[in-house]
Amino acid sequence: MQKPEHDDTQRERPWSSVGLLLESAAPERPQLWRGLAWLCLAAGLEALGPIIGKHFIDAHLLPRQFDAAAMGALLLALLISGWASSWIRYAQLTRMAGIARRSVLRLRERVYAHVLALPMAFFDKAITGQLVSRVTNDTEAVNTLYRQVLYVMLDSSIVVLGSIVAMAWLDWRLMLIVATLIPAMLIIISAYQRLSAPAVARQRQLRSEINAQMAESMAGMAVLQAAGAAPRFGQRFEATNEAHFGGRVAELRANAWLLRPALDLLNVLLLVTVIYGFGRRELSGLEVGLLYAFLSYVARVVEPLIQITMQFGQLQQSMVAAARVRSLLQQHAPASQATTGRRIASGEIAIEHLSFGYDAERPVLHELNLRIPAGSFIGIVGHTGSGKSTLMALLLRFYAAQTGRITVDGLPLASIPDESFRAAVGLVPQEPYLMAASARENIAMGRAIDEAQIVAAAKAARIDDFLSGLPQGYDTLLGEGGARVSTGQKQLIAMARALAGAPTILFLDEATSNIDSATERIVGEALQALRGRVTIVAIAHRLSTIREADQIIVLNHGHLAERGSHAELMFHEGGLYQRLVQLQALED
């Protein structure tokens, strides 16, 4: 069962995630500035309205100066400024939404590329569904953040600012009264944010747990159904889903019962104060136009402020999501190791004083020393948990050893550029991973490998006949996880994939554990054909696979217990290898 998600977003200051937006929008910064300038113009046009209205009242209505041309011009100006302002804002909304979509696209690509480059140690702790949630849901929530921060917040702030400037021009003392609304609103927002932030973070966590549970159930469906665990998984899912729903309802309730009434109360207090302010003055004819203009401006200030505040719940969600994405981006990928620019040529491996533990306190490998000549065939055996896969993971550079070092062709592993290391190394894992794609794509794996190489690799792995006989030959889709081929065939396709890259070093991690003796023989033949040309390092539970190896390494509790050829080790009376062979003979 999955662990609850490690919450690394609480440490993130939500506002710092706005930086994420700016980073992703960087290529379109000129567009943003242009949008901002247009929004300022729209706010200016909107702020004109009450001033025109005031002039209409003061110059024409009250003195009863019905000059049709001037009044018509004023009304036309009122209409045009209103329309122009609405049209500009609509156009900018479209522009900002476009920037938001493209920025999220860039962000999602960046997050995925980052995840692909993360060290294997990260995936030991990561939970697939939760990761998927970060790359998809959380980046999508960032889209909302764009739309709100870039548009609603910006637009509303500019409108408020425009109205405040216009009010200051009309009567700065009255403006000051209206402006008190802003700090009051900020206090309400900050109190709300402080109260709701943990709940919102928890909600996003629950949401990604929903994804994780779904992914986990799908991946292990056969085991889940066979064990009759479906009802229990259903209940667990229900509990998480309901907790998520409950949290969201509580948040919406807080919005409806706390936020909105607080804002309405402020609005009423403000209107009362402004009207009272006018009431205390000697209301001359001229003041009526001013009162009209002020009441219009109060509405223009209050409404955007309410907009900003009411959006805050959603904004909070988006900021927490952005913080989650950001914290994933801060998981550091290993620094670029390209220091020498040299390529692996012969594939000689040397392991010197190597010790390693996944947890530094508990070493799994102790002081290993080993030289694997170029082109030789090395078998690694040992009991379960003796450290075979761990040693291979270190050789594959998935983890870095705490002490000692590994060199290939005399170069420390860490100093070999990633590209040339991966090009020189092939891996046939215990669980062959096949994509839901054609056989050809599964062998090529996106590398620049031509048709002839693909077929040659399939022939070398003795799977060419099978693939050619499929309905669409090499173009036949293999189904998710290679569902349409047998385990042994998957293994041979994985072998072809490893060979297609023309590796200098070939790693096999229990590649024959799940296959029958006939397929094992085929793998054995393929390995024989590579002898002398490719350095082969094979972990094998089936000892027959490595019987022909030049050297067999026996690991025992992370120590190198024995080494030698099959014949030499069999000679060692009571030795570990001999016992393993005898045990296997008994099993067979």
Ligand SMILES: Nc1ncnc2c1ncn2[C@@H]1O[C@H](COP(=O)(O)OP(=O)(O)OP(=O)(O)O)[C@@H](O)[C@H]1O
């Ligand atoms: N990712 C990991 N994080 C923490 N501990 C691990 C991890 N992988 C393996 N271990 C531990 O390291 C030890 C060696 O495991 P390893 O998988 O290397 O053994 P192995 O010899 O390959 O076993 P098997 O034959 O069963 O595959 C075991 O005690 C295991 O529990």
